[in-house]
Amino acid sequence: MNVIEKDAAAIEVTTGNDVKNVLIVGVGGQGVIMVSKVLALICQDQGHNVKQSEVHGMAKRGGTVFSHVRFGEKVWSPTIPKGKADILLAMEWAEGLRWLNHLKKKTGTLIADTQHIVPPFACLDRTRGASSGYTTQLPGDILENLHDGYALDATGIATEIGNFRVSNTVLLGTLSAILDFPVEIWRKVISEMVPPATIDLNLKAFDAGRSWVEESRKVGKAPEAKPEKKAKKQAPAPKVDSKPVDKDFELVLTPEWCKGCDICVKVCPERCLILNAEHKVELSKPDACTGCRICEWLCPDFAIDVVKDATKTNQTSASA
Amino acid sequence: MDSSNSADSFNIRDYLRLEMFPHFLCPGCGHGIAMRALLWAVYELDIDKDKIAIVSGIGCSGRIGAYVDANTFHTTHGRPLAYATGLALARPDLHVIVITGDGDSLAIGGNHLIHACRRNLNMTCMMLNNEVYGMTGGQASPTTSETRYTTTSQSGSIEPVFDACALASAAGASFVGREVTVHTPNLKDLLRDALDHNGFSFVEVLSDCTEVFGRKNNLGESPEMILSQKSKMRPSSYGSANGNIVDEPFRPTTLPTGILTHKERAEYGDTYRAHVEKISGSVKNG
Structure with missing residues (x-):
């Protein structure tokens, strides 16, 4: 006891x-x-x-x-x-x-x-x-x-x-x-x-x-x-969580425009960006990126673009 | 807002003179972020690039015009508003956007600013406030905070600061707003409302200067400077506009952000054209 x-x-x-x-x-x-x-x-x-x-x-x-x-x-x-x-x-x-x-x-x-x-x-x-x-x-x-x-x-x-x-x-x-x-x-x-x-x-x-x-x-x-x-x-049955879907976006970097100010590295919530040896932006953990666009918005040099893949977005919304 | 003009389909490269990139601004300069917000607002309003006229003065802010693929006009120090007044009167079909800096608009062109506000001519003035004359070597400007070190205030600035939004509002601008660069979507919304407004709209953007100001004042690297903007602002939705100063005692040094003044006043271009018509009519009749 x-x-x-x-x-x-x-x-x-x-x-x-x-x-x-x-x-x-x-x-x-x-x-x-x-x-x-x-x-x-x-x-x-x-x-x-x-x-x-x-x-x-x-x-x-x-x-x-x-x-x-x-x-x-x-x-x-x-x-x-x-x-x-x-x-x-x-x-x-x-x-x-x-x-x-x-x-x-x-x-x-x-x-x-x-x-x-x-x-x-x-x-x-x-x-x-x-x-x-x-x-x-x-x-x-x-x-x-x-x-x-x-x-x-x-x-x-x-x-x-x-x-x-x-x-x-x-x-x-x-x-x-x-x-x-x-x-x-x-x-x-x-x-x-x-x-x-x-x-x-x-x-x-x-x-x-x-x-x-x-x-x-x-x-x-x-x-x-x-x-x-x-x-x-009873209330309607809750939706069962779906498996992670394919990413419907792509992080496009333009290292030639990057000046290595470090803003994107510090603001990324997933900590998936780094500055490489040449002090240019690099995606270190592609899987962790959620496409939240904060780095895109705060890059003063326009070196980061989050490009949405429209076909994939349509697919996921159609299947959901 | 047009549903096709969503954030997902906005590509800033459509609005840039790509051959001029990378731009000349220092690493971590907030002006680039403000430029993105401006172009994003233009995109959301679906304004034709040929219908935009960007008039800029001298300074780091003035260089933004050079990178935008639209009608751009790089003018003399402090006088972009004077040039823009003529342009807006002659071509009322254009969206006239004035990009100016704190020294450009408040010191050298201070007179032009108050009279542009007074006339209420339809244009948008985006003032990038980085508290310093960056391009010319870091001299103190009218918005340099007290105690800050610059090349012309070697022992710390002792001059009181201009509140640009209060000045514009008092001078008669019908739309006045302030936002920080770090809240880019909010800044975009504010600029969109300003562009949409019929009358003189004045938007102060709190930007940062890392190279000649932040470094001298030990304000950290650009990420720290950008993020510290959050503690400088106080959204106007907190209600200080209505006399509710509940948070003032706790954060007396913060600046209110958001739309600060929004009133309907007679637009000067309309008044001017009606007046011209009236006079020419009376001349013919007489």
């Missing part, structure tokens, strides 16, 4: 089974903290003992953010150990998968937005058509192996309502259908939390998220019908 398991066992002993664990994960800027605050306030209002803890700040906008909310008769530790979350609310698909091991294996519920936010680190290879490294696992495959799961295109729903930023409230609506709290208190707390100008929009989003669950439950009353219900409401 390792340390984490021991801790988990200890928590179980001290808290009993009456503590509910909700783990909220997402990408910085999506409103993870807002969702967890709303949930914590509602739990408090309902007379529960609540502990909420989060990691934010270091993530900045675009990084990973998570928040633990634990509520029950008496909560001791503020964090949820691995495999002990009753509900995992993921605002981004890959973040949901990353935290999946925190979910209770037999009774856990996953609520996930199927939208993709590809982090900058996944795009290290800037070659045209290169794989982004984003997960290729589809919602259908994941939900099949879970006790209960809901994958919805919350961002799409929010965009339809009027602003993609309220996707977190859509997910709150979904969460409200699973947790056993009265609707009025959800609506009241959301109205208090969001900026006054957006109250109507947020309540609309909340209703949309809540009715989405009710509708999907109506469709799938029988447990065996579950996969269909999910398949019906």
Whole structure:
């Protein structure tokens, strides 16, 4: 029994089974903290003992953010150990998968937005058509192996309502259908939390998220019908990353015009240009060149040209 | 913008006098980048080369005209705007582009600049500001920053600097903008808008002089000088034009970039021709 398991066992002993664990994960800027605050306030209002803890700040906008909310008769530790979350609310698909091991294996519920936010680190290879490294696992495959799961295109729903930023409230609506709290208190707390100008929009989003669950439950009353219900409401399957395509451009150098000022060497993001022994520009790593044109723009001597091959461009666009 | 005139199909060689290359500018001189942006803007607007008249003064900037395959006119020091005024009045069908430097337009031709701005005649003036008289040996110009060393300010310049854009705007230019060479596509967009504008458009391009200015002032090699331009600029979209000076206390030495003045004023050529018609009509009637 390792340390984490021991801790988990200890928590179980001290808290009993009456503590509910909700783990909220997402990408910085999506409103993870807002969702967890709303949930914590509602739990408090309902007379529960609540502990909420989060990691934010270091993530900045675009990084990973998570928040633990634990509520029950008496909560001791503020964090949820691995495999002990009753509900995992993921605002981004890959973040949901990353935290999946925190979910209770037999009774856990996953609520996930199927939208993709590809982090900058996944795009290290800037070659045209290169794989982004984003997960290729589809919602259908994941939900099949879970006790209960809901994958919805919350961002799409929010965009339809009027602003993609309220996707977190859509997910709150979904969460409200699973947790056993009265609707009025959800609506009241959301109205208090969001900026006054957006109250109507947020309540609309909340209703949309809540009715989405009710509708999907109506469709799938029988447990065996579950996969269909999910398949019906799932977002369209994400595009599978294609293999790197042939380069549709060529870097044409004119060494006779080059004066060796070093600008192209220093500004190239791929570091694929060098000055040779004669102090003239040379392409040292042809495969690394992405044709971004920065060297072309900043060469004061017009010694670098990025020439697009129109035939190849047409081919790739036709095949895509 | 015509979709066929995309960045992919722009070939600068179509606009160059290839027999004159490589050009005479020093290694790492930003003037070449500004020249590319200008020709790119011309390409995007799909202007016929025969309909372009480039008038340039004396100096490194003045030599740009010699390399462009269009109607070019290399004039006297500080007076390209005076020549261009005559040309634009006589040939309103031409796109008159004046290429001038900081010393050329602000010191020697300062008078011509303010009166060209005042008249608002349809032409585009691209001023390449490299803070120094490069070609003549590195003398201090009206835009040489304080404390900078030049051949005529051996212990550091003590003169206050001209803000060329504020000057042009105050003198009445109907389109004033500023951009750095390192943001070439933005510079191209600005020059395109300036060329498209009916009236006097003034664009200040922050360029760099590595050989006689950067080296004397220990500003690094050309890549460092080019990239340091980024910290000198402050996009006008930050809102200082509306009185919002939220970032001024933190970066007081930066210059606003982008379109700084854009107003509609009577174009002098139109006024002039209408006036001539009116007078000649009254002479006939009388």
